[in-house]
Amino acid sequence: MTHDAGKAVSAQDRARLDQIFMQVILDAQAQAQATKPAQSGSLAAMFHKESVTDALQGCAMLIAGWNEGRIDEAGLTRAAKALRALDMADLAARLERLRTIDEA
Helix, strand or coil: CCCCCCEECCHHHHHHHHHHHHHHHHHHHHHHHCCCCCCCCHHHHHHHHHHHHHHHHHHHHHHHHHHCCEECHHHHHHHHHHHHHCCCHHHHHHHHHHHHHHHC
């Protein structure tokens, strides 16, 4: 499977920005896990569970990429899409700003 590995981040930037990066990721994970299905019923529950799982997996991919010195584009896209499906557009936008975390 080939995909865009993502933007490289220097070791110095990772050391400087690690706490901020992890705070955003942990917040996204916690908020996604705290959500409930928007509607009742097993189908809504299934889609909700799938969205939460995608958000958590995307965050895990972001952490793995960060540890390798990059912003994992596939993980970022997956997590942001899942957060939007969970009606958390503001959090998805916050997560997407990690693309430029080293430019501040």
